[in-house]
Amino acid sequence: MESNTQKGLYLFRLHFIAMMFAFTSGMAALPTIERGIVEKKKWLTHEEFWTYPVLGQTLPGVISVHNSIFMGSRIAGPFGALMSLLGVITPAFVCMLGIAALFQSVVGNTYIQGAIRGIRVISVVILLGNGIRLLTTVKKDLLTAILVIAAVLLPLFFGFSSFWVILVCGIVGLISVFAAPGAPGSGSSVQTREDGE
Amino acid sequence: MNMVLRLFLLFLQIGFTCFGGGYGMMSMIFDEGAKRVGLTANEFADMTALDLICPGAVALNSATYVGYLKGSFPGSLAATLGVILPTILVSILTIIFMKKFSESRFVKGLFRGIKPACGGLLIYTSITLALSVFFGSESVYELHKLVFTSDTIALLILFAGAFFLQFRYKIDPILLTVIGAVFGLIFLH
Structure with a gap:
């Protein structure tokens, strides 16, 4: 049985990698995250997993962030939620900063x-x-x-x-x-x- | 007011009031962004395109981009924090009150009104954006001074073609963006 710390670190890595390859929108990361959490680690069932994105859509705010907090806290408590959250935010923030800076420099x-x-x-x-x-x-x-x-x-x-x-x-x-x-x-x-x- | 603070408050409000994720936020980024941090229609159009190319959630990409444009690095940090804080708060409340919350008639009723509104607002946003992209006009009231050039015709052809491809063949948005870029490179410089 893995400790919450190990689970949290895995959740960070999983969300980070899934988001890095989720172009167009955060929803594109869901299949990758599902493979990790449901098929590989078996922490949630398929049905449990998909209740979260549906729930996230009915709430105000960023859907991927809702997902990460719901799944993270369910699997590994507050630490899991925090690590999943960071895994979701970091790629979007860092990549967009790079793209924005690059875009400004070629705009002329x-x-x-x-x-x-x-x-x-x-x-x-x-x-x-x-x-x-x-x-x-x-x-x-x-x-x-x-x-x-x-x-x-x-x-x-x-x-x-x-x-x-x-x-x-x-x-x-x-x-x-x-x-x-x-x-x-x-x-x-x-x-x-x-x-x- | 300081720009970084303004960006934070703008995205805080957007994070609290917008349903349906990144695309639910677009209309509000478009018009509140214009009023409060001076986001132009062209900057907004660039943002929606870059959102597709950039990995990650659309809402986070948009916040980072607008923040960076208007307040460089501190601005992008403030905007991102602003947009995620309400989400974190709502998530925690939902975990505490779980089921009751999302299946209550209150949320259902709210959604009954907000979903059509979001759809309508997206159409409004695309009309306003189209006016700016095709004719360089800032509002419907400037329509009488439209200028048609050969560029306008090329832009309209691209629009019609892309619209057809998207709806008839459900073509991938990233590929569509590449097509737009190549078309522009050849016909619009």
């Missing part, structure tokens, strides 16, 4: 500027794609349509800050759920206790 070259303009167009495509993909996972009804249209138009034409849009839409969502207590399927399925009636 006209060919590089052309390439950057091309890349900026791709940024628009990727952002738009993420927005559309997010909306395909949302329940399609009148309330959703109103919220989406408001979230596009209010900042675009009336200068509303996205902070207020998120806040107000969150409150509207709360009202919609709490104002309809009898409504079937409005989140009440979780409330019904299936274990022992």
